[in-house]
Amino acid sequence: MTKQILILPGDGIGKEVTTSAVEVLDYLKASNDLDFNVLERDVGGTSYDLYGKPLTEETLEIAKNSDAVLFGAVGGPQWEHLGWDLRPEQALLGLRKSLGLFANLRPAFLFNELASASPLKNHIIENLDILIVRELTGGVYFGEPRGLVEDSDPKYAFNTMVYNEDEIRRIAKVAFEAAMSRNKKLCSVEKANVLEVSKFWRGIVTEMGPDYPEVELSHQLADNTAMQLVLNPNQYDVIVSSNLFGDILSDIAATLTGSIGMLPSASLNSSGQGMYEPCHGSAPDIAGQGIANPLAMISSLAMALEYSLGRKDLAVKIESAIKHFIQEGHRTKDISTSSDFIKTSEVAPILINFMKNE
């Protein structure tokens, strides 16, 4: 059956890195005779400039009908003055909510060859391989009521951090299952010492523990996790957390590797549909220079092949080409330790060459 893939390059370096991922995808399509229908649309600030909205109904409709969405990045200083609903980030939040992409998988791993790029000492960071499972369609990001009350003295603003038991169970299930396929350790992170919603979260996750007797389950307070991630990140295998804490912890985890330009992510719904995006943002400071690292976007394509397109074999192929690329010493600017580096456009051809000769 034909699989549909929607490419949303977005803004800034999003465009550059998706071009590289599409090159890899085109190669795989041609060499494996894949029945993939690939479409491309604008999103974020670029869509705002063209159509007055960060996400048009047409694009959202195509996204809903696609098996996988490859999302570059959105945002930039030229759109910061815009009102709330027109900001580029709303495209991301709108896609997550409308497609029901509740499970955000954010791996943080290190290629030991790149350990010196990490802000941590080599012996602490070496062999890092953790997975953060972040809840993505609930919690304080979407909780109601929310708002700003200006006709009061003092004025105030408020949001609601809310989770029902079903939302907690479904994200915890994803995390327990991920732990089963990895090193069988799961750490659930909240603020059960302060927040009712967190205490409730901890209770539900605890209840589920016995269903996964092989998984060593622990619970941690989010502030402690932030600290432990820096002190001893290798104590973790899978971390599961809410939308807000997961957002913060995944940035810490990604930064530990010293090369945020390497890390992919997947956001999945219950029918296997997914949106795939690099962890880095639109990086307006280097946009248009052709120096961005497209490996995170290309790894995100690998995740799409594995989770939404039924071709884990091709995901493995991409991942092994990336490993090869690093081992052979190819470096984009962000991961280069000398003044020598290759440009964005040189990356995909090198990877394709590895895949051809495998």
Ligand code: IPM
């Ligand atoms: C992320 C980003 C987004 C979030 C922003 C851009 C809305 O930080 O994907 O982690 O907070 O979820």
Ligand code: MG
């Ligand atoms: Mg974030």
